[in-house]
Amino acid sequence: MANFEELDRVVSLADQMKAEEGPIVLINVFTVDAGEEEALVAAWSHDADFMKAQPGYISTQMHQGIAGSTTFINYAIWQDVESFRIAFTNPEFQRRIADYPPSAVAKPHLFRKIGVANHCVA
Secondary structure, three states: OOEEOOOOOOOOHHHHOOOOOOOEEEEEEEEOOOOOHHHHHHHHHHHHHHHHOOOOEEEEEEEEOOOOOOEEEEEEEEOOHHHHHHHHOOHHHHHHHHHOOOOOEEEEEEEOOOOOOOOOOO
16 A cells, blocks of 8 residues: 655645646655565556546656666646546545555645746756
């Protein structure tokens, strides 16, 4: 089962799920003990399949830190907070959390886009 920690010490995910805005981006930082990376990815993939079928879901990706890192970042784009809240609190999704490896720690937080940056620094 994944253990949850707050990414922000001031505003909790529960506080954010009361908001009414969108679109939003879920950023979820996962850590896991060495040797449990494949189990984390398998559990996350199972969750992603569920979320993809939910109203308001737009897209998601998972990234792993390089050089043997056991830190992962998932970001998922949702139409609005309400859609995410309904999917996240769905009993089926909550049941799936038990499938994560014992050492997994998840730090989910919701974000909105600000400004426009259309340049790259080389």
